[in-house]
Amino acid sequence: MSKRQIFDQVSDMETQIGELYEQLGDLKGKLSNLLEDKHRLEMENHHLRSRLEQADDDFKENEVVKETSNIPGEGYDNLARLYEEGFHICNVHFGTPRQEEDCLFCLEFLNKTKK
Structure with missing residues (x-):
């Protein structure tokens, strides 16, 4: 193998490594966005569950009042x-x-x- 071929192979590998590095950066950005979305959805889910629990408690309190008022x-x-x-x-x-x-x-x- 000549020095020129070895140099070309090393140059091609360097290009491939650069492309892989770019792909890795893109994946890292997408992963970061996914983690942010996950955290936002978890917070929203927690907030909605709290509101649902509060509404359920209010509904149960109203049920007790309605039941006693029918007597x-x-x-x-x-x-x-x-x-x-x-x-x-x-x-x-x-x-x-x-x-x-x-x-x-x-x-x-x-x-x-x-x-």
Whole structure:
């Protein structure tokens, strides 16, 4: 092998090493961008999970309030007692004595407040 061929081979290897170095730099830049994106997405994911957890807690608190507000209260008990004692509780004949028969208006009112 002549000196010229050896020099050409070394020159070609140097060019290839330069190209590989460029490719390595590009890969390093892409890896850096990917790591930044990963970190940003992890932070966003953490933030969204926190918001979801907070919204879930708020929803559960509202559920408890709604469930307790559907329970008939003392007023309902008083009206039911008055009806059982023989008085109308409907808006048509409120407070007047019933004639030993059920009043559809009163019963509808009692059923409406149970729901």
